[in-house]
Amino acid sequence: MKIRFWGVRGSIATPISAAQIQSKIVAVVAAISARDIESENARQSFIANLPEYIYGTIGGNTACLEIKNESGDRIILDAGTGIRACGKQYVHEKNAVYHLLFSHFHWDHIQGLPFFDPAYKPGTTLNIYSDYPNMRRFLREQMQPPYFPVKMEALTKNIVWHDIKDNVPFKIGSTEVMTKSMFHPGGSHAYLFMENGKRFIYATDVELQQRDFQRTEENAAFFENTDVLVLDSQYTIEETAQKEGWGHSAFCYAIDFAVFWNIRHLYLFHHEPMYDDKKIHTILKSAQWYSDYVCGGKVIVHLAMEGREIDL
Ligand SMILES: [Zn+2]
Ligand SMILES: [Zn+2]
DSSP: OEEEEEEOBOSSOOOOOHHHHHHHHHHHHHHOOGGGGSSHHHHHHHHHTSOHHHHSOOOOOBSEEEEEOTTOOEEEEOOSTTHHHHHHTTTTOSSOEEEEEOSOOSGGGTTTGGGOGGGGSTTOEEEEEESOTTHHHHHHHHSSTTTOSSOGGGSOSOEEEEEOOTTOOEEETTEEEEEEEEOSTTOEEEEEEEETTEEEEEEOSOOOOGGGGSOOHHHHHHHTTOSEEEEEOOBOHHHHHHTTTSSOOBHHHHHHHHHHTTOSEEEEESBOTTOOHHHHHHHHHHHHHHHHHHHTTOSEEEEOOTTOEEEO
């Protein structure tokens, strides 16, 4: 499986602000010395050594991941604003088939769909999966005046709706997939993908509960010994206390969870819109420290960033 992040921000699309760009420029200017600009090599080495939070950005688009599996299927997880750029790479393709899986139907997970260009091509086949019986209505309702000028009828006629069920495995080409209900206002669904003995879980908009730490057969079958977990970790521990019931997790609980279920790689996901790149990288540092503290760094913590890829 090849996994790519197209949108990693939680709750609402968050374009980088002028003030944030200015603070990156100020930090670069403050760090630079005469030696760093004396030759082309020195310049390149200076740039290469800039911290990631200065040189890059986490990205402001809301949830969207893409998986390409061994049988060449295109699996898209959620249709946040990140799906727009995902679709642009396929504008010249005809008769393509996509598999679109929804965690739930909050705005930040559906609002990109009307901007997914391939969906408007008559030859496209769109397989849509959810455990929500009302998914057809939810998606249709956002594509109608006064909310949007183009109705869902303008999309390809080849939409195949898949009413999936919790803990009942199904196949997408070479990949076995399973979904599981998690705690979030209105509910949300995590997805497990299995191929060639590798396991990948996408679990966004999840407020981890005690029940998620219970060693039931069902929990173990879904979570245990997973190679890569993308998990909602929008909050710090202080925020979790203030925002109990809002449906998101603290990064340290995410690590506790990964330790409990023997998960190797954890990607912090659904980043808080109030936080800039520097703050989110600070959270990563704290998370890495916490992983070292509780399990000797056995859980390797990463940031979900737009454009980042995982080869599994
Ligand atoms: Zn969300
Ligand atoms: Zn949500």
